[in-house]
Amino acid sequence: MNLRTLVITLAIVPAIAHAQSDTLSLSALHRAAEQQDPRARELALLSAQSRLRRLNLDTEHRPSFAIESQAQYQSDVARVPVTLPGGATIPSPAHDTYDAHLNVQQRLFDATRAPRRALEDAQLGESRSRLRTALYNSRQTVNDLYFSALRSQTQAEEIETTITDLDAQVRSAATRAREGTALPSEERIFQAELLKRRQLLAELRTSRRAALSVLADLTNSRIDSAAILSAPDVGDAITATRARLADLKKRPEFEQFAATRNTLEKQEAARTAQDKPRISAFGRAGYGRPGLNPLSDKFDDYWLVGVQLQWSPFTWGNTDRDRESLAIQRQIVNAEEQAFADNLRRGVIQDLASIDRLGETLAMDDEIIGLRERIAAETRIRYAEGVVLAPEYVDRETDVLSARIARAGHRAELAQSRARVLTTLGIEVR
Numbered sequence: 001m002n003l004r005t006l007v008i009t010l011a012i013v014p015a016i017a018h019a020q021s022d023t024l025s026l027s028a029l030h031r032a033a034e035q036q037d038p039r040a041r042e043l044a045l046l047s048a049q050s051r052l053r054r055l056n057l058d059t060e061h062r063p064s065f066a067i068e069s070q071a072q073y074q075s076d077v078a079r080v081p082v083t084l085p086g087g088a089t090i091p092s093p094a095h096d097t098y099d100a101h102l103n104v105q106q107r108l109f110d111a112t113r114a115p116r117r118a119l120e121d122a123q124l125g126e127s128r129s130r131l132r133t134a135l136y137n138s139r140q141t142v143n144d145l146y147f148s149a150l151r152s153q154t155q156a157e158e159i160e161t162t163i164t165d166l167d168a169q170v171r172s173a174a175t176r177a178r179e180g181t182a183l184p185s186e187e188r189i190f191q192a193e194l195l196k197r198r199q200l201l202a203e204l205r206t207s208r209r210a211a212l213s214v215l216a217d218l219t220n221s222r223i224d225s226a227a228i229l230s231a232p233d234v235g236d237a238i239t240a241t242r243a244r245l246a247d248l249k250k251r252p253e254f255e256q257f258a259a260t261r262n263t264l265e266k267q268e269a270a271r272t273a274q275d276k277p278r279i280s281a282f283g284r285a286g287y288g289r290p291g292l293n294p295l296s297d298k299f300d301d302y303w304l305v306g307v308q309l310q311w312s313p314f315t316w317g318n319t320d321r322d323r324e325s326l327a328i329q330r331q332i333v334n335a336e337e338q339a340f341a342d343n344l345r346r347g348v349i350q351d352l353a354s355i356d357r358l359g360e361t362l363a364m365d366d367e368i369i370g371l372r373e374r375i376a377a378e379t380r381i382r383y384a385e386g387v388v389l390a391p392e393y394v395d396r397e398t399d400v401l402s403a404r405i406a407r408a409g410h411r412a413e414l415a416q417s418r419a420r421v422l423t424t425l426g427i428e429v430r
Contacts (some may be wrong), residue, residue, distance in 0.1 A: 005177045024106050024146070024229055025301045026419065027429055029215065030138075030142055030423075032143070032219035032221055033139065033218050033219050034138060034139075036219055039131060043128060044379040046131070046149065057116055057120065060110065062106075063105065063106060065104055067100075067101075067102055067103075068100070068103065069099065069100040070099050071096070071097070071098050073095055073096045073097075074097070075095070075096075077092050078093065078294065079092045080295075088347070090295070091295070092295075094290075095287075097288065099288035100286055101286025101357060102284070103282070103284040104284070105280050105281070105283075106280060106281045107280050108279045108280060108307075110277060110278050111277075112274055114273075115266065115270040115272075116202075122265075122275075125262065126256065126260055128259075130256050132255070134309050136252045136426075138218070142215065143420060143423055145211045146215065147413075149208045149209070149212050150210035150415070151408070152204040152205070152207040153229050154408035155204050155409060156201055156205055157408070158404040158408050159201045159204070159401065162397065162400075163197055163198065166190060166397075170190040173189075173190050182390075187390055189390040197401070202399075208225075209225055212225060231414075231415035232419060232429050233416045234419065234422060234430070236417075237422060238355065241425060241427065242352065246345070248426070248427070249341070249426075250427055251344065251424075251425065251426035253340055254340075254425065257334075257337040257340075259337070261330055264333070266321055266328050268322075271319060271322045272319065275315060276311060277309055280308045281303070281307055281308075283305040285301075286302055287300070287302075324426075344425065347424060348421055348425060351417050351420055354413075355421070358414040358417065359414065362414065365403065367406035369403045369404060372399045375399070376396040376397055376399070379397075380396075
């Protein structure tokens with residue numbers, strides 16, 4: 001018994017794995033499209049770029065060194081018009097001067113460093129959120145391609161189910177024509193309708209292959225032309241969405257708006273810190289003529305150290321105006337966010353109305369198909385009895401097929417509308 005179970009399991013598991021591999025998942029395609037977008041590499045690039053800027057900020061607490069040198073000739077120099085006892089005079093400095101020195105500066109206190117680091121982090125978050133917004137837009141493109149292929153697939157399936165019957169009718173009409181119980185034109189009528197349906201089937205298959213080909217290129221994946229497409233089951237998600245439509249803010253744009261406001265807040269903090277005092281220690285060592293003695297005419301080395309305070313207590317209102325400008329920018333961001341939310345809500349309301357309409361349309365499609373099938377069944381019996389001719393039989397069967405194709409299209413459109421609502425609101429389609 002155990003051996004038998006093992007054999008059955010080994011036979012079933014590969015089949016299940018193969019079936020799963022041939023089924024496309026819309027959510028997986030969404031993720032693949034975002035990952036394969038060339039802009040996805042920018043996430044790592046943005047982080048690397050920010051890391052370099054942070055390293056520059058971190059090095060500011062280290063001493064800075066600068067080497068300077070200068071040679072000059074001046075037309076006049078300082079003179080002391082005094083004659084000392086004995087006829088001695090005070091020498092004047094040389095007209096040509098030389099100086100080479102090393103400057104060293106060490107920041108002791110800088111109130112702007114922490115705010116600038118926080119601003120860098122905020123700007124990185126804003127750049128990332130803006131990129132995620134750009135990548136997210138590819139999901140609607142994936143939806144359009146997926147449901148275009150699904151529509152062609154389901155409509156082709158409806159046509160395939162009728163081709164076998166028509167092929168049988170062609171053979172039956174040919175037999176009846178040989179037996180003299182039917183006109184040869186009846187076989188030609190069935191043959192023409194069979195070719196027409198095969199032509200339509202070929203068009204649908206071509207459209208499906210084209211959509212899958214573009215989808216494969218968009219996701220950089222290999223999609224088998226025999227892959228199975230199915231409408232995602234999102235009915236419960238749509239019901240839950242209706243109940244909390246006004247509270248849904250899962251689109252990446254809302255994260256971008258929040259990141260922009262955070263950046264503006266950090267910019268304000270950094271601007272405020274610029275008006276605070278900054279204290280630095282400095283030193284200078286050099287060699288030149290003259291050194292620190294301006295009256296000397298000899299080369300000499302020298303050094304000096306000190307502490308420097310930088311503070312601009314009066315900015316003539318520049319800081320207040322900068323703050324006011326940033327506050328206005330926050331209001332602009334809030335207005336743009338509200339406009340975006342309103343546009344989303346209006347677009348979703350239209351899609352939800354389409355979902356309701358398609359639900360009613362599908363119910364009527366079922367009734368129409370039921371009526372068309374009963375008429376076709378009656379016509380089929382009358383044709384077998386010789387009461388009606390082949391053209392009327394073909395017309396009634398075509399009516400049934402047209403109704404089924406319309407229902408298949410409405411089903412795909414309903415699934416696409418549901419997926420579009422969830423994607424528009426930033427909810428993953430599972």
